Amino acid sequence: MKTRFPKYRLSLPLTLLAAVVLAGAITLLALWCQPNALRSVVRIFLNKPILIVLNALPVGLLLLGLACLLRSLFFGAALTNLLVCGFSIANRVKIEVRDEPVFPRDLSLLKEVFSAVGNYEIHYPVKAIALVLLVTAALAALGIFVGHQPLSAEKIRGWRGSLLGAAASFGALVLVTVTLLGSNSLYESIGASNPYHLSTMFNETGFPYSFFHQFTTYLVDKPEGFSRSEAAGWETGDRSGLGADVHLVMVMNEGFSNITDDPVFTYGPSEDPLPNLHALREDPHALSGRVVVPGFAGGTANTEFDVLTGMQTNALSATATSAMRTVNRNLDSVLRVFAGDGYHTSFFHPGDDWFYNRENVYRWLGAAETVFADEMEDLEYKGRWVTDDYMAGFIEEKFEEAVANGQWLCNYTTTIQNHMAYTAEKYGPDYDFPPLRTSAALSQEVETMLAVYAEGARDADAMLGRLVDYFSRRPEPVVLAFWGDHLPYLGDNQIGYRQLGLDVIPGQEGQENLTAYETPYVIWANDAAAEALDWENAAAALDLRPDGRISACFLGAALLELTGRTGESPWFDFLNQLRRQVPVVQKDTCLPMEGTAFTSPAGELAADIARWRQWSYYKLKYKEIRP
Template identity: 60%
Template sequence: MKKQTFPIRLGAAAVFLLAVLLSGAITLLALWLQPNALRTVLAGFRASPMLIVLNALPVGLTVLTLTFLFRNVFFAAAVTELAVCGLSIANRIKIEVRDEPVFPRDLGLLKEVGSAVGTYDIRFPWAQAGAVVFLCAVLVLLGLFLRCKVEEPYSPRRDWAIRLAGAAGSASVLTALVLTVYASNDLYNSFPASNPYYVPSVFNELGFPYCFTHHFTTYTVDKPAGFDRREAEAWDSADAAPAGQAPRVHVVMVMDEAFSDLTDDPAFTYGEDDDPLPNLHALRQDPNCIAGHIVVPGFAGGTANTEFDVLTGMQTNALSATTTSAFRAVNRDLDSLYRVFDADGYHTSFLHPGDAWFYNRENVYRWLGAEEIEFAADMKDLTYKGRWATDESLAALIEETFETAVQNGETLFNYTTTIQNHMSYTADKYGAGYVFPPVQTSAELSDAAQTLLSVYIEGARDADAMLGRLWRYFAAQDEPVVLAFFGDHLPYLGDDRLAYRELGVALSPQEPGTEAFLRSYETPYVIWANDAAAQALNWNTAPVRCCGDGGRISACYLGSTVLELTGRVQESPWFQYLTDLRRELPVIQKDTVMLSDRSLTSVEALTPDQQALLERLRCWSYYKLKYKDVTE
């Protein structure tokens, strides 16, 4: 009998079978490493068998690519196992310490990861990591004794040609799948998840390999044409006024969920006695009030995108050619209003009576520089209307936050995002049997539109009452206070804009270049100063009163407007630039631009100087998102 010699040479069929089996084992190990129980994941896979393929396929194609390169299926599996399971462990740790999974974009943040490790109390899964290392060692050992056959007669040139062609072919198939099948949001959203809005839960239930691969094409930030990092760095390092020179006035900004002045449309027949928005209308007449409309990133949704635009001055719609979620594109410290006020010695806070994980706010507001962050779980004495925390109770919390700051000798900058008037506007929103005041309109409404409007307008009344309460409260204070109150987007009132159509409200969110297009994204804002703040800031001579469209501006300008009114816009080259841009191009909404004379045009029709100003906005934003080192 012929004596067996090592290494043993395996044929193509055996190698392929081993690649399939090892890929399956690596996939199972990656799933086992996740925070939830493996049996729970597999139970979900039995209900949706396609998830088995979607999780295993990228692992298998990676093994196949490396098998061609190494000419050794075990070495290929060892490298793949170390990479996939290493990412899976990182995902587990990140979910546990930050309630956020690992995304492909995190691979470019190794420096930030290294500096952040010491700031968290991390429980490393040593046993699981040991299992990964042990299996890797076993695979390497097997690879030393079991190798692929080499065609005889051996030709190095032909051998490398086959290896490179095979690896390129396998990698090309994987790339094509990432850009097509794995990029499909329809497919991704078709799988049931216990909470589709909670991304860590989706990763746990649909499988880490699939979800990680899917997110190669999500939350993208496009590099602008002509971007020059050194040029952007020079813009950002331009001379600025010293911090702490502006008058110290408290600043409270309230972004109210779906707040709009829709009921001002002629289709409604409300009078003074039943006006849903009496406080907004009265405040607009106050000599200390600056009022208008902001043009927000999205129609009938996208709350966090408006937060991003207002607080950072960047534009969600300019980040990517595809639809993106601005807060999901944030993964590092950024400049924001919080940092400007913090540099002036303010106590900065964020309040939101929702879940910390939603839109990843818990992490994003820390990256934006907020000193104090509170969500529903942290708030005492919240009252609810149905299942929604009321605007009234949040107003009380704002007052309490203000009083605490005053007692501590601090000046407050607060940004609050409400939640009460969030969709859906169904008859049971506030509990069975809740009676809604009838809608006063001259239009003939269907039952569906009548319900949508009556429920929405009830929430708008409560939002207006919150505005009135804060107005009266701060008007009675000796401390100087500036209050900004605005909506995040128009309400969603039925498929294909059902209630809007029946009212005769002309909205065209998909037809740029028209007034109906801009109106689809408009919400009201008021910026008001109490008497003490008006005196401290020379409010009546504020230059912002006469800029732009007499009040219509893009949401990305609202923050710089507040800074200008409070005398500190020159402390930041970025916000000073936005102030200058606002006067030249007060509204930028995708490809539609409104000029200072209120006329509408397109980006392509701008003068070369105007196009250069707009290009700076995109290039500077990209620099901030990708490169700027924000130091505390």
């Protein structure tokens, strides 16, 4: 073979030039494999040339590293093409099936991925797969006939040079990934038509760049001073059976807020979008205030995580984090405490079970039953989303089922109806929205967004009213907690809030920052529960801040204390003690029981917050909990 087909050897300059060309070609093929049209990607890249570099750079460094290992530029290119384009095709399939891109962390969930494949009708991109395999084979064939000239320096010839070259290339790839590609500020500055939708970000910024960027996300930082043995010593004294026998129903409503209470809105009494929330605040068996959630205009699952675990999304990592994606083991949670008391624990959500990996995460959080949209019958829609009214009826149905089975119920429901986008077409082209009442001068775009959003808020408030009316008639003791997951997304750069004149400035440190993260909550007990809990004394004993503000990570612990479960969990008891010092902790901002916010806590408070972070890390990484 060597005699009949001698290998043509490229010079070093031609080898480097070929590597650049091959890296660009593989990057282009990977972009072509994505669900959006290549011409739209090219248009975006031409407007933002930095994306060309950010996508081709990791591909090129990977190619060089593999070429050094395999001692062939074209063999390295073949393997690079198979890996990069193979992941790109997997990303396309996942986005089309789940509306969620491929993340590096998915590599640790291969078992779950393969088991989930059979649950979906997948249309594989046969043409893309065939082309990728054909190009891979062609590159491998070229590697047989085309090589490169050996380096002149004898010390770096052969395997020694190959290993040194591979180490240098992969080292550069790691360095570039954790610095340039991993930069959140750079990633966010590039922008996308919907920066809160990861699939859109992947489609518009390019799969190679977005995928490598994700290596620096969803991390959990080890807290300073962490000691595994010391943290294990805090896990003592768990008990069960101390709480009062009351059903607990928690409803986290999508995008629910009371922005329409601001004076800039001029609704009359008969037009009030939130009459049930306002009436319930005056109920003698109700507590109300504002819950400070971890994210602005998104991050629903992060609020779920904070409420149920008592950990804090914003403290898990210095980088932006999806808390649910850090979970891969059984964790202590509000659900698990109630389960220890013999309760039936459940989670309901009229969305897909794969989103935020909820299907697995809620099992790890101790939910005995999870019900998602695909298991709900006769779904009712308003536009593309399942209605809040349907979910109210579903909760009632499941409550009656639990009572009929002789079970006490602890349920967490996350709704979806008032999910963005708040466009005129959200509820159909002919939907007649009630008039928007405001004194602000608004653009047509903002006026439409607010009218659509306010209609969803009305339906959320109606859901609250329906549940209160239903449980008021039930003889069983029930505590209902109802709150919003985050403020609504009202346009890029908070245009809706700015035109209203509302002081909503996400991302800034200090007290003014809290307004971007506050949603209303109300905790209400029906007559039977008020009697079982001795409501007046139990509510007063919570020692809530006078304005009712509380971090989402303390809300679940407060519900455990309210229902008499102090002493059952050393973790949640600790959180309730910490809450009495600082009811709100949001990144570096602390809001004490009285007075104004401050940063840089010191002394005992600083030590307790440090313990909180260390204990959270221990639970996420090490604590073993049997199913």
